Amino acid sequence: MEEKWEGKVSTTLTKASADQIWPLFIDFFNFHKWFPNVSTCYGVHGTNGEVGGTRYCAGFSLPNKDGGANQVSxxxxxxxxxxxxxxxxxxxxxxxxxxxxxxxxxxxxxCGDGGQGCVVEWSFVVNPVEGLKYEDLVQKYQTGLDQTTKKMEDDLYHNNG
Structure with a gap:
């Protein structure tokens, strides 16, 4: 059996605290507000932010099996x-x-060092993905996390700063 791909990326925010960023991530049904290339995200089952809550996400961040770059993933x-x-x-x-x-x-x-800012870590485990290189997938996660947390921090800073 093929080994699973395991990866972990992280980013450090200097302005936003963990207490400010956490509610944005646990707002599970509304991830499209923050994540680049996810144009649609909504709840299809359960309660937002609770175990069992299920969301549907769509966008263009990954190639899909349905055919072509213009097909929604x-x-x-x-x-x-x-x-x-x-x-x-x-x-x-x-x-x-x-x-x-x-x-x-x-x-x-x-929480970040000295109580300032915060660190966000995103890890994954997945079976190897046909047509994708492990390194490219890790880079997609890093880029996605960096863009997402920057957007979160910018929004918090501009709305509350």
Whole structure:
């Protein structure tokens, strides 16, 4: 059996605190507000931010099996663990057209050094994806996390600064 791909990326925010960033991530049904290339995201089952809550996401961030660059990539993702005290959440992909199988992702948010800012960590485990290189997938995660957290921080800073 092929080994799973495991990856972890992180980014450090200097202006926004963990307490400010966590609510934006746990707003599971509205991730399209923050993540680049996800144009649609909404709840299809359960309660937003609660274990069992399932969202539908669509966009153009990954190639899909349905044919072509102009075809929308989509996934259904279910929250499987939430630890509000530790600001950690895990979700699995239950269906998609991007070739991800046996996918589990975890997002953790920690206070930055000296209580300033925060660190956001995004890890994943997935079966190797046909047509994708591991290094390219990790880079997509890093770019996505950097763009997402910058947008979150900028929004918080401009709206509350």
């Amino acid at each position: 989509w996934s259904k993702e279910r929250l499987v663990a939430v630890d509000r005290e530790k600001m950690s959440m895990s979700y699995e992909m239950v269906d998609c057209n991007v070739g991800f199988e046996s996918y589990l992702s975890t997002i953790k948010i920690a």
